[in-house]
Amino acid sequence: DGGITQSPKYLFRKEGQNVTLSCEQNLNHDAMYWYRQDPGQGLRLIYYSQIVNDFQKGDIAEGYSVSREKKESFPLTVTSAQKNPTAFYLCASSTQDRGSMFFGEGSRLTVL
Amino acid sequence: AQSVSQHNHHVILSEAASLELGCNYSYGGTVNLFWYVQYPGQHLQLLLKYFSGDPLVKGIKGFEAEFIKSKFSFNLRKPSVQWSDTAEYFCAVISYNTDKLIFGTGTRLQVFP
Numbered sequence: 678d679g680g681i682t683q684s685p686k687y688l689f690r691k692e693g694q695n696v697t698l699s700c701e702q703n704l705n706h707d708a709m710y711w712y713r714q715d716p717g718q719g720l721r722l723i724y725y726s727q728i729v730n731d732f733q734k735g736d737i738a739e740g741y742s743v744s745r746e747k748k749e750s751f752p753l754t755v756t757s758a759q760k761n762p763t764a765f766y767l768c769a770s771s772t773q774d775r776g777s778m779f780f781g782e783g784s785r786l787t788v789l
Numbered sequence: 790a791q792s793v794s795q796h797n798h799h800v801i802l803s804e805a806a807s808l809e810l811g812c813n814y815s816y817g818g819t820v821n822l823f824w825y826v827q828y829p830g831q832h833l834q835l836l837l838k839y840f841s842g843d844p845l846v847k848g849i850k851g852f853e854a855e856f857i858k859s860k861f862s863f864n865l866r867k868p869s870v871q872w873s874d875t876a877e878y879f880c881a882v883i884s885y886n887t888d889k890l891i892f893g894t895g896t897r898l899q900v901f902p
Contacts, residue, residue, distance in 0.1 A: 710890060717894065717895075718894055719795075719879060719892045719893055719894035720879065722889060722890065722891060722892075725889060727888055733888075735889065767833070769833075771890075774840075780832050780834075
């Protein structure tokens with residue numbers, strides 16, 4: 678079945694540690710996105726990528742980094758510089774015309 | 790900067806009541822518009838989308854939305870809600886120039902039997 682797989686589903690980390698969230702899609706979509714979802718704030722765009730080896734900052738990129746070495750993979754690293762990392766993170770991918778967009782199940786990160 | 794506003798943060802209705810959720814966006818260029826729904830404990834899923842053509846768009850589960858370009862609005866409507874429509878609804882906009890898909894803050898809808 679085609680879809681987006683995010684892992685891990687739940688993650689705990691100590692302050693000062695970097696953590697990488699995985700996002701893999703087998704939909705052959707060119708575009709991939711990372712969002713952060715917080716109660717009352719909707720989904721805020723962290724980074725997005727329209728093509729392999731290229732990505733752009735979204736509205737809240739500070740403290741995060743990404744890579745897009747393969748079409749199917751778009752991992753997100755939450756660095757120790759992110760001041761408020763505890764959140765629910767959603768990965769998405771879409772066709773070039775954005776007509777079809779799929780979301781992963783999300784990863785919930787808790788910083789202790 | 791591109792932004793999306795959903796003015797209704799929390800809406801409470803009885804079954805069979807009519808629904809209208811507001812969505813306004815700030816970008817003036819060519820845009821694609823979307824409404825997504827997130828049922829409790831589930832993924833985001835697409836309700837409907839507008840790319841071009843007829844500004845009145847019909848989606849799944851009896852929802853529709855009207856694109857009014859002069860008002861930069863894309864309001865979601867349903868004539869008669871059901872308890873199963875209880876969910877969070879997100880409006881989203883993507884501009885042709887930036888390729889950034891921006892979401893509104895969401896509207897939580899609670900429908901009581």
